[in-house]
Amino acid sequence: MRKIWIFLLLSFGSSLVLADQIHVVQKNETLGGIAQKYGVSTSTLQAFNGIANPNLLFVGKKLKIPKNGLSEITYVVKKGDSLGSIASRFKVKLSTLALLNKIDRLNLIKVGQKIIIPVKETIYSPPRSLLSASTLQSLNMIRPHSSKWQRIVIHHSATPVDDAMNMHRVHKARGMKNGLAYHFVISNGSRKAYDGEIYIGGRWRAQLDGGHMKKRSWNQTSIGICLIGNFELRSPTAKQLSALEGLSEYLMKKCRISKSAITTHKILHKNHTVCPGKYFSLPSFLKRISS
Numbered sequence: 635m636r637k638i639w640i641f642l643l644l645s646f647g648s649s650l651v652l653a654d655q656i657h658v659v660q661k662n663e664t665l666g667g668i669a670q671k672y673g674v675s676t677s678t679l680q681a682f683n684g685i686a687n688p689n690l691l692f693v694g695k696k697l698k699i700p701k702n703g704l705s706e707i708t709y710v711v712k713k714g715d716s717l718g719s720i721a722s723r724f725k726v727k728l729s730t731l732a733l734l735n736k737i738d739r740l741n742l743i744k745v746g747q748k749i750i751i752p753v754k755e756t757i758y759s760p761p762r763s764l765l766s767a768s769t770l771q772s773l774n775m776i777r778p779h780s781s782k783w784q785r786i787v788i789h790h791s792a793t794p795v796d797d798a799m800n801m802h803r804v805h806k807a808r809g810m811k812n813g814l815a816y817h818f819v820i821s822n823g824s825r826k827a828y829d830g831e832i833y834i835g836g837r838w839r840a841q842l843d844g845g846h847m848k849k850r851s852w853n854q855t856s857i858g859i860c861l862i863g864n865f866e867l868r869s870p871t872a873k874q875l876s877a878l879e880g881l882s883e884y885l886m887k888k889c890r891i892s893k894s895a896i897t898t899h900k901i902l903h904k905n906h907t908v909c910p911g912k913y914f915s916l917p918s919f920l921k922r923i924s925s
C-alpha cells in the first residue's frame with residue numbers, strides 16, 4: 635500500500651506534520667460520519683486505513699485520522715540515497731525532512747533507516763471518472779485489439795428519439811448481418827435508456843469492423859460512437875458529452891489513440907454527410923479531452 639502512495643504523490647506543502655490522531659470506532663458509527671467529524675473525506679479515511687469495504691467497519695477498530703489535511707508515509711533508505719535525493723524525489727524541503735526526522739547531520743543516513751515523509755492528504759482521493767462503475771466494469775471485460783483501432787469517429791443518429799436496440803434492428807433490416815453499425819451508442823434519455831447511458835454494441839464486444847463509414851478501410855480501423863439526437867436541430871445533452879468524454883479517454887488509453895485521431899463523420903468523409911450536425915462542435919469537445 636505504501637508503495638502505491640509513494641507513486642501517487644503529487645505535491646507537498648512545507649508545514650510540519652503533527653502525529654496522526656487515532657479514533658476508536660464506536661457503536662453505530664459510519665466511516666462517512668467519522669470522516670465528517672474530522673473534516674476529511676471518506677475516501678481519504680478509507681485509503682489511509684486500507685479499508686476495502688466501508689460497510690464492514692467494526693466497533694473498536696482504531697482508525698488513523700490524518701491531521702491538518704496532511705499525513706505521512708515512511709520511506710526506508712536504500713543504497714545510494716541521500717536525504718537530499720529523497721527530499722527532491724518526494725518534493726519535500728530538505729530542511730523539513732531533517733527537522734521532522736531529527737537528523738542534524740544531513741549526510742548521516744543509513745541504509746534501512748526509516749524516514750518520515752509528509753504528504754498532502756488530497757493524494758488519496760480516487761481519480762475522477764466520467765464513466766459509471768457498471769459501464770467501466772463492462773468495458774473492462776472486453777480486450778480491445780488495440781493495434782486495429784486508429785481513430786474514433788463521432789456520429790449522431792439524426793433522429794431525436796431512438797435507442798440502440800431499435801437502431802440494431804433497423805441496421806439488420808438494411809442488410810447488415812452484424813446489426814448495429816456503431817461500436818457504441820450514447821443515449822439522450824429518450825426511450826428506455828437514461829441520458830448519457832453508454833450502450834456497448836456487439837461489434838465492440840466481438841472487436842468487429844464497424845459499419846458506420848462508407849469505405850471498408852475506414853470501417854476496419856475506426857471506432858464508431860453514435861450520439862442519439864439530431865444535432866442539426868439541437869445540441870447534444872451535457873450528460874451525453876460527459877459520457878463521450880469519459881468513453882473517448884478510456885478508448886484512447888486502451889487503444890493508444892491520440893487526441894488528434896478523434897474526428898467526426900463529416901470531417902473524415904467530406905461533402906458526403908453533415909453528421910454529427912452543426913450543433914456538435916469537435917473543437918470544443920476536444921478541449922475537454924486531456925491529451
Ligand SMILES: [Zn+2]
Pocket residue numbers: 788789790846899907909910
Ligand atoms: Zn455518421
